[in-house]
Amino acid sequence: MKILPVKGTRDFYPPQMTVRNFICDGWKAASLRSGFVEYDGPIFEHLQMYQIKSGDEIVEQLFHLTDRGGRELAIRPEITPTLARMVNQQVNALPRPIKWFSMPRLCRAERPQKGRLREFFQWNIDILGVEDVLADAEVIFCTLDYLRSAGLTSKDVIAKISSRKLLAALLLHLGIAADRLETLYPILDKKAKLPAEAFEEMLAKAVESSATVKTILELMAAHSADDILHIVPDVAANETAQTALDELQRVFGYLKAMGVAEYCRFDMSIVRGLAYYTGMVFEVHDVVGDLRAVCGGGRYDNLLKDFGGPALSATGMGMGDCVLEILLRERGLLTDETFKRKLDYFVACTDAALTSAALAIAARLRAGGASVELSYKTGNLGKQLKQADACGAMRCLIVGQEYQDGGKVVVKEMATGEQSLVSEEMLLNRL
RNA sequence: GUGGUAGUAGCUCAGUUGGUUAGAGCACCAGAUUGUGGUUCUGGGGGUCGGGGGUUCGAGUCCCCUCUUCCACCCCA
Incomplete structure (x- = not known):
């Protein structure tokens, strides 16, 4: 009987393995260049660990099993919970700052499509214990440093950067109730993924005042602090919003100092669907825009506490190998000649x-x-x-x-x- | 989970209104060539036509189911 490979998985024959190694070697080299140290965890964890961060719906989207002792386990669909668990376990013994990277093999039980499979590799870099936005800038720099080393220029990829803190302050300033923010984020996150009309319709359903909807739509298109002040002039007096704006401007200043400013752009429409982001958020997209995001990340200052540890600020990024490989191929950065056996x-x-x-x-x-x-x-x-x-x-x-x-x-x-x-x-x- | 698309050799694909023993190119192996590679020529191996069921004298071809692929949704940590 012929046995087929499992849906959404890949076989790495030697040529394909060369590509995978090329990508992983680049990730590792970039991590080490920026002073990150490598870690890894088990390939499965307690199912409950993924429910803490993402709720019960997550169970449908990951591979779970019950072991012979009746334990509910799951193959890891991401490594951030493992990172939080590992850091919490030794939190008092770890030298600060904690700058860790990993290249875990992950599995998600989703239907495969372009740039998304059921098994893949994801480069993760995280900095824990640094509240200053310097850490956010470092995460973005390391990400761009890798993409640049792989041969991608600012004509190929762009890092769209925003701030959850700023967005929250603006929404509160516009009169949105604090307990409405979490339901609003996933909607705002859809802006680039939906036709304009459908997006506006969704937003109008979630926000009562049509004037507020209009202002939010304008804000979503903002690409500078001036844009924001122009749209909401009285925000200048809002201390939280000003702090968030100052932080964001410092991030851009640091990125300029590190020589990657040409890749970076302020973009209020970058929201990220997840509730747990608390500060800077960013995504890297191909400039042409026909692929899903190459990577995404941001600051998540509450996660470690949610995992039963002390409050420890954190910021990080995850990049999957599937979209990246498609992009590198499209740009001619993976050629047969590159991978000829030597x-x-x-x-x-x-x-x-x-x-x-x-x-x-x-x-x-x-x-x-x-x-x-x-x-x-x-x-x-x-x-x-x-x-x-x-x-x-x-x-x-x-x-x-x-x-x-x-x-x-x-x-x-x-x-x-x-x-x-x-x-x-x-x-x-x-x- | 929903919708569409496709599935014939390792890969890319032909295959007529249903009709004899299913083909080509590339790749692989061997020979020409027992001390000189990339070219060339000759030959060879390789197929349950994704799987199962049905219609028919007869199915790669028509019908149903199923699996898988790719694409778009849902979701995206």
């Missing part, structure tokens, strides 16, 4: 009697740190050169008559076809 040497042997000598040479080269492949067949040299070519070997060593006669091997440069006769000692000295 091998230092291929050892060919033309006489079965010299097999041991060829093996010894290969082993010494390997001991010297070179990558070496060899043929498991002796004889037909043409066939072995063909294999050397297929392996992506830069040089082919031919162990044959010359070795028997004078202990030398033929070194053939695969790119040029140039050949030279070299002693084994000289060969090893080259390493």
